[in-house]
Amino acid sequence: MTDSWVNYAERLGADLHLELSGPGGRRAALIRALREAVRGGRLAPGTRLPPYRSLAADLGVARNTVADAYAELVAEGWLTARQGSGTLVAERAEPLRGAIGTPAKQPPRARGPRHDLRQGTPDASAFPRAAWLASYRRALQQAPNEVFGPGDPAGRVELREALAEYLARARGVRTEPDRIVVCSGFAHGLRLLFGGIGAAVLRGPLAVEAYGLSFHRELLAAAGVRTVPLPIDEHGARVSELGRERAVLLTPAHQFPTGGPLHAERRAAVIDWARARGGVVLEDDYDGEFRYDRKPVGALQSLDPERVILIGSVSKSLSPAVRLGWMVLPERYVGDVLAAKGEREAWASVPDQLSLADFISSGAYDRHVRRMRQRYRSRRDRLVAALATHAPHVEVTGVAAGLHAVLRLPPGTEPSTVKAAAWQGIALDGLAGFRHPETDMTAHDGLVVGYATPSEHAYGAALEALCGALPPE
Template sequence: MDDFWSGVGVDLHLEPDATAGRRTGLERALRDAVRDGRLTPGTRLPATRRLAVELGVSRGTAKAAYDQLVAEGYLTSRQGSGTAVASLPSADAAAPNTPTRTRAPLFDLRPGSPDVGTFPAAAWLRALRRAIATAPSLAYDYGDPRGRIELRTALSEYLGRARGVLAPPERIVITSGYVQGLALLARVLDGGTFAMEDPGLPFHRDVVRRGGGRVVPLPVDEHGACAGELTDADAVVVTPAHQYPTGVTLHPERRRALTDWARARGGLIIEDDYDGEFRYDRQPVGALQGMAPGQVAYLGTASKTLGPALRLGWMVLPPHLVDEVADVKLHSDHHTESIGQLALAEMINSHAYDRHVRACRLRYRRRRDQLVDRLGVRRSVRGIAAGLHALVEVADETEALARAAEEGLAVGHLGEHWHAPDGDHRAQGLVVGYGTPRERAYPEALEALGRVLETS
């Protein structure tokens, strides 16, 4: 029998074994398709009359094959509903009472994510509709690896007025989030040495290493990254607005020291504008890029303001890096998807994005205030001037984490962020994110945190 594709209900690809006989060959082909998952539970199969025509067999042969697989439990058949694939237990399903995954925490105060429940679905839908209605047909074709000109133009204006970034559209490259931007720069500077904040996010260090870079630690103190300790690095990655995880803001003198180093050495500053939009007690601190546009690669995203699922980020590059980064982007994924870019451009141009960011800023400031009020003045809480996380100092991280586990509370901790986690680090603390919990769950999560800190 020849392979066939059915046009009824679902495209159905089968390879019946002609040497086994028509009925037996059809039974085996259907059975194998169900077993290996090519036919998923609930999939409706063609009627026996249509199946017989497609295969060139009698209707009786097709019906007999269906009846046999119904009897074996692979298919189900109902009068008036036709024949469908039955639900089967997975071959690798765990035995009863065997745990298959870690239980989700009762309270999640891990850092790194926003409250995704605040995603402005109505505003995004309006922007998406307007973008699709006005998009040229070429928007659905392969595009510029630097990204849609509509979004690059909108970001040029927005970043200039909101973050103090000098961002001509021709120097902007749209990425699928911050991680891709960092990976692209690591590939462009293949083999280069990257100084990265210590403590800092281990995953970002892995991204640089996988891109061909060598990572060296750059100490962080109460004034931010210690720029005076930079030596022979080719690039330095910093989070000036709200350092992760300590929460400090880079001191003005350190900013000048960084830019002086970059100019003198010809080094590259990679500015991760982490939490740059969320400053609570005064106006947001301007981006470092505005001080040295020729030495700073500025990276930002919509992950914290809108949601990580959109995978929309941007780079503002020194002129000499634009073509190289665009070429690596071209050979990485060609370009970031276009329709989301057009929708974000529409939101920025209509100022719906500004309104949403302001609303989020108020929401997260209230959460920050609740956190500080619950912990009180006796507990040292750092990094609360901005962002979606705070560092709560503790005497013993191990004990605090054990108590958190007893309470069903998930939190981050400082120990997992050091370049050398097993080293002798005096500072210990819990990294508490207040973006993740939904509004109703947040007060109870704070109570659990309070109990952990009071008893540990």
């Protein structure tokens, strides 16, 4: 018999090719083709099949042939037929693992920890789905067609305008929309600056805080940039010890991970250093909005917009899955960063950019941040209260801001405490994991406890488990 095939993308919402070939006539060939499509996972459980008449017309077979084939597959359990809802792929029709179109056999998924107290992630259950959806809908409704063509590497002007206004209001940033380059987060910004993507805008060595995110150090090392550790104390980085480097990366609003803001004198001093050396300060403004007891510490960038590159993202305020961030640049770097990005927007989804622009300018971002600030402040208070009651010997620090706290432990107990916690199903990090491998300084033993990650209902149990895992006095 002759082969015939048809593409049902439009009707099924899935790209499905049915090939009617082989022995036994068209009815048998159609049954085989549909069975294979279900078994192979190309037709997912719940997918609605086209009505007899249209499938028959497209395949050039009789309507009864399709009706018979469907009836046979219903009888075999591959399909279900319900009055009024047509013919659907049966829910329990398990795709054959490893068949064409399905992923090959997956290794079993590791079960996650019972209590996730790792720093880094906001409460994923609090993502503002309805408000984001409303922004997305409005943005798409108003978007001109050009939005769906190649994007501008600077990012959509709507977003850059919204960010310039928001960052000035909420973070004290002094900038203009044409000094902002949209990126897909802080890590992307670092790569753009140091040659991980395109030509390097800045060269190493780069001074970094002696305690920081190892992921960022590794990313820099992969781009061939040497990082030089700068000691920190309770006032943040000791910027007076900056050496011969021409660039320094700081977390001025909330030292990561130890938790204090950079002291006012040091803020001024590091700007003086940058001016004197012709250098630049990279400001990682990763959770600047979340300050609980007083007004947020403004961005260092406001002290000298020509000496500071501020990079921020929505990873803490909204979700790290959104992958949108911004670089606020001194004028002299804008061209080089855009050149590193390339001629088109290759990283940050343009519809998402428009959605974020709407989200910010409609006030939804402020409302979300305010709501989350209250939620995280209450979690912070519950953590402090739980420790005061159940582990009063454990000092908690770095809690004025952010989404994590540092618990000070007796010397020598950090590794065993992290291990004991893991045994009890609690995931958290010890301070040592954040230490620059070349630093001379050693902070006290401690735990970095992310209190934003568990969902609201799971937080009480996580706190109880944490208190139970701490070393006795």
